[in-house]
Amino acid sequence: MEKFISHTGTAVPLRRSNVDTDQIIPAVYLKRVTKSGFEDGLFAAWRNDPEFVLNKPEYAKATILVAGADFGTGSSREHAVWALQNYGFKAVISSRFADIFRGNSQKGGLLTVVLPQEQVEEIWEAIEKNPATEVTVDLEAKNVRVGEKSYSFEIDDYTRWRLMEGLDDIGLTLKNINDVSAYEEKRAIFKPKTLPAKI
Amino acid sequence: MQVEQGDLMGKTLAEKIWADHVVRQSQGEPDLIYIDLHLLHEVTSPQAFDGLRLANRQVRRPDLTIATEDHNTPTLNIDQPIADPVSRLQIDTLRKNAQEFGIRIHSLGDANQGIVHVVGPQLGLTQPGMTIVCGDSHTSTHGAFGALAFGIGTSEVEHVLATQTLPLVRPKTMAINIDGELPAGVTAKDIILAIIAKIGTGGGQGYVLEYRGSAIRALSMEGRMTICNMSIEAGARAGLIAPDETTFAYVKDKPHAPQGADWDAAVAYWKTLKSDDDAVFDVEISLNAAELSPFITWGTNPGQGAPLSGQVPHPADFSDPEEVGAAERALAYMGLEAGQPFKSIKVDTVFLGSCTNGRIEDLRAAAEVLKGRKIANNLRMLVVPGSAKVRLQAEAEGLDKVFLEFGAEWRQAGCSMCLGMNPDQLSVGERSASTSNRNFEGRQGKGGRTHLVSPLVAAATAVRGTLSSPADL
Numbered sequence: 001m002e003k004f005i006s007h008t009g010t011a012v013p014l015r016r017s018n019v020d021t022d023q024i025i026p027a028v029y030l031k032r033v034t035k036s037g038f039e040d041g042l043f044a045a046w047r048n049d050p051e052f053v054l055n056k057p058e059y060a061k062a063t064i065l066v067a068g069a070d071f072g073t074g075s076s077r078e079h080a081v082w083a084l085q086n087y088g089f090k091a092v093i094s095s096r097f098a099d100i101f102r103g104n105s106q107k108g109g110l111l112t113v114v115l116p117q118e119q120v121e122e123i124w125e126a127i128e129k130n131p132a133t134e135v136t137v138d139l140e141a142k143n144v145r146v147g148e149k150s151y152s153f154e155i156d157d158y159t160r161w162r163l164m165e166g167l168d169d170i171g172l173t174l175k176n177i178n179d180v181s182a183y184e185e186k187r188a189i190f191k192p193k194t195l196p197a198k199i
Numbered sequence: 200m201q202v203e204q205g206d207l208m209g210k211t212l213a214e215k216i217w218a219d220h221v222v223r224q225s226q227g228e229p230d231l232i233y234i235d236l237h238l239l240h241e242v243t244s245p246q247a248f249d250g251l252r253l254a255n256r257q258v259r260r261p262d263l264t265i266a267t268e269d270h271n272t273p274t275l276n277i278d279q280p281i282a283d284p285v286s287r288l289q290i291d292t293l294r295k296n297a298q299e300f301g302i303r304i305h306s307l308g309d310a311n312q313g314i315v316h317v318v319g320p321q322l323g324l325t326q327p328g329m330t331i332v333c334g335d336s337h338t339s340t341h342g343a344f345g346a347l348a349f350g351i352g353t354s355e356v357e358h359v360l361a362t363q364t365l366p367l368v369r370p371k372t373m374a375i376n377i378d379g380e381l382p383a384g385v386t387a388k389d390i391i392l393a394i395i396a397k398i399g400t401g402g403g404q405g406y407v408l409e410y411r412g413s414a415i416r417a418l419s420m421e422g423r424m425t426i427c428n429m430s431i432e433a434g435a436r437a438g439l440i441a442p443d444e445t446t447f448a449y450v451k452d453k454p455h456a457p458q459g460a461d462w463d464a465a466v467a468y469w470k471t472l473k474s475d476d477d478a479v480f481d482v483e484i485s486l487n488a489a490e491l492s493p494f495i496t497w498g499t500n501p502g503q504g505a506p507l508s509g510q511v512p513h514p515a516d517f518s519d520p521e522e523v524g525a526a527e528r529a530l531a532y533m534g535l536e537a538g539q540p541f542k543s544i545k546v547d548t549v550f551l552g553s554c555t556n557g558r559i560e561d562l563r564a565a566a567e568v569l570k571g572r573k574i575a576n577n578l579r580m581l582v583v584p585g586s587a588k589v590r591l592q593a594e595a596e597g598l599d600k601v602f603l604e605f606g607a608e609w610r611q612a613g614c615s616m617c618l619g620m621n622p623d624q625l626s627v628g629e630r631s632a633s634t635s636n637r638n639f640e641g642r643q644g645k646g647g648r649t650h651l652v653s654p655l656v657a658a659a660t661a662v663r664g665t666l667s668s669p670a671d672l
Binding site: 023069074078079157187192195 | 245264265285288322329354355366456461646
């Protein structure tokens with residue numbers, strides 16, 4: 001996983017709440033067996049509309065998505081994270097994220113930043129007024145800087161450390177695999193096994 | 200030894216299951232949690248297996264892992280190769296991965312194929328007190344057995360395959376108390392739709408929901424699964440119900456249920472799986488079952504629901520400006536007028552099925568309404584059993600004949616029109632009454648308009664052609 005320390009780019013305002021994962025990437029686009037190529041499906045239904053904010057040339061190069069509350073609700077599809085990353089997004093800002101989406105984004109290195117709705121509104125206004133506004137999402141300093149303004153955000157230290165180091169979660173767990181073996185020794189004997197199959 | 204305050208306080212059910220599965224705890228890190236059962240399907244697993252191959256890793260516990268094909272599978276002509284080459288490749292990939300890593304798979308055509316959340320319980324692999332995960336948000340379904348069950352993303356699928364564990368932060372707990380007796384014609388689906396309308400699609404975020412109270416105790420396992428299934432629609436990754444005699448009776452004699460002395464040991468343990476009387480939940484909410492009525496959704500998220508007896512709301516009635524905007528967009532998308540009675544809304548397609556309402560009891564309830572009646576003009580009804588076994592059971596009971604004589608289509612098992620990954624889709628502007636779980640824009644097909652309903656409302660709607668309950672017949 002690529003390290004995330006700080007990212008500077010331009011941002012696109014998505015003034016919608018409850019953007020569910022079926023909007024981020026509809027089910028028909030989930031059939032690929034790779035992690036790449038999902039950018040075509042990103043917001044597929046909305047992108048047919050020339051007025052949709054992602055279609056506006058002034059936001060074409062944006063790498064930070066600023067969305068309404070409850071972003072990423074619905075299905076567990078990590079394809080939603082891949083689609084955002086494949087399209088070029090490095091970070092998403094919202095006042096609230098769905099749990100599974102947030103977990104997925106943190107596994108894949110897409111930074112999800114939670115800011116209060118009033119601050120999201122301020123950022124929307126700034127980037128609508130001037131789409132070229134430089135926005136920095138700084139994980140090291142735990143703040144988002146928009147022009148002259150700075151907004152600090154919270155993130156747990158463990159996730160921050162893992163993202164800044166670009167560490168593979170599985171590798172970290174495998175360092176403690178002896179604990180897993182010890183746990184398995186004392187698991188209740190009546191717990192079911194899928195093999196051998198009984199039908 | 201220093202006694203922590205937590206040790207003196209009662210524990211909730213979720214906290215007990217959590218504590219029983221902690222492999223490793225370290226200050227400043229998430230807990231490492233052991234996973235008892237890992238369910239796989241074709242959509243969210245291929246990239247996880249690829250990751251294993253790239254890192255030269257094995258599946259740690261194939262004997263705690265099981266795969267089935269459900270999201271892409273066609274519900275017609277299943278004896279022929281899948282027409283869509285991309286769907287076919289995804290299913291072939293799952294089959295190859297299962298073979299390479301020694302994982303049990305129930306493929307299309309097998310009597311145990313079906314929606315992953317129907318298959319686990321029917322095989323008896325879903326049992327109280329377990330941790331169960333799947334790359335599918337409706338894994339919360341298994342919480343009905345008093346298991347801690349939740350959906351995970353593909354990175355986590357890979358993590359579980361490699362280590363049989365997940366690093367997780369312990370969620371907060373929310374009690375949802377539903378006491379009183381449900382009126383006739385009101386079902387588990389109406390309860391959960393009413394809960395989601397009350398707390399909103401984000402209300403459960405960060406929580407495990409525990410459904411409690413006399414109305415929950417009175418439900419069958421099928422009804423409990425319907426409720427836990429839609430916990431995710433309230434934003435909660437998991438929902439659960441303490442196991443009781445209803446649960447034990449359901450699990451007993453299923454293929455993978457414990458036998459003999461193991462059964463006794465298991466039941467003794469399962470009986471400890473309830474929230475202590477002095478346990479403190481982070482949040483508690485209550486509903487009176489006697490006040491509930493058949494419930495439907497009118498909008499484009501599952502929180503936009505209301506009693507079927509009402510009218511389409513006016514966006515201006517909402518106090519939150521964000522909700523006003525969301526309601527305006529929803530009405531435009533759904534092609535509805537504020538003030539229109541719900542029962543005047545004409546429906547094109549009725550879908551009976553999904554991991555929410557595709558079990559045998561759901562089919563029986565609908566068939567009871569449809570028996571001796573005829574389908575409304577210009578309406579199609581798809582009946583899609585949740586698993587091949589449910590289909591066989593329904594046929595043994597003659598339900599297939601009831602559906603066919605009514606004028607409905609009797610299909611093969613799978614996720615089908617719940618999400619339209621296979622050919623079962625709505626067309627632009629087509630309106631459905633669907634027993635599934637999500638009414639998102641385009642969920643059932645691009646431009647499709649979905650009303651979430653119970654199996655009873657689905658059946659009555661298929662008779663009358665407009666949103667209806669059996670009481671209207």
